Amino acid sequence: MSGLLEATGISKSFAGIQALQDVTLSVDAQQRTGLIGPNGAGKTTFFNCLLGVLAPDEGEVRFKGQDMGGVPVSHRARAGIGRTFQRIELFDETSVFEHLFIAERVRNGSGAFWKDLVGLGRPKPAEINRCREMLDLLGLLPVADEPIEALSLGQGRLVEVGRALMTNPELLLLDEPSSGLDRKETAALAATLRAVQAERGFAILLVEHDIELVADFTEHTYVLDFGTLIASGPTSEVLDDPEVRASYLGTFEAEA
Ligand SMILES: Nc1ncnc2c1ncn2[C@@H]1O[C@H](COP(=O)(O)OP(=O)(O)OP(=O)(O)O)[C@@H](O)[C@H]1O
Ligand SMILES: [Mg+2]
Secondary structure, eight states, rough: OOOEEEEEEEEEEETTTTEEEEEEEEETOOOOOEEOOOOTTTTHHHHHHHSSOOOSSEEEEEEEEEETOOHHHHHHHHTTTEEEOOOOOOOOOBBBHHHHHHHHHHTTTOOHHHHHHTTOOOOHHHHHHHHHHHHHHHOOGGGGTSSSSGHHHHHHHHHHHHHHHOOOOOOEEOOOTTTTOOEEEEEHHHHHHHHHHHHHOOOEEEEEEEEHHHHHSSSEEEEEEEEEEEEEEEEHHHHHHHHHHHHHHHHHHHHE
């Protein structure tokens, strides 16, 4: 096995609910991979096992060949796994720039995180440049000084992406980035993600309900249903699979 990420035989249960059963998935460097499945299929649980937020009951997560078992969340982030959250997790009154600046300080490990939060550590020119470069890449420079509460939901998602990218991840885990966005906002988000990924070359594992986005954006797709993988392979083949279509019937019909 030689993928960037190799998760093998992952199982996880919560008080009798088998959220994941023997799930094996790999992502190669620079690859865009989708992970789809109905509500409660285990997608977020799987992300949390990759990130170290949850310890799987069984199975192994390897990243760049290294066994991540027992490696804490912060070390996995430093090793190169970035993430965004299913529910937006930003501070309403904090500016766009400050979100990236805090991530930058955490990345370079100056250890002054809390001091910076209360305004004692001023951004250095190199830090300002890195943050502005990222904001520019994401089209967020015009709103750099706005508080999060002044942004659209789509812009808020891009701030989350930017914050995750400040640590230079080699793998970015996106948990339903289109959630709450309309079609136009979703298309704009996809276009920005594509451009940023082309520029920076990280791999993406994308959890989505929006089949159109998965079809458009990913090369490979895995399908979870009740905690079990029911299909995987090239995205176009997977989305044509009768079993996959059956588990997504409502979605496909709604879009037809
Ligand atoms: N902390 C927890 N404690 C108990 N049960 C949990 C916990 N987290 C998840 N579950 C259960 O595990 C199953 C998988 O949930 P998970 O959130 O991973 O699904 P999902 O595929 O991300 O769903 P969605 O599409 O709604 O986000 C569900 O039955 C859920 O209720
Ligand atoms: Mg989820």
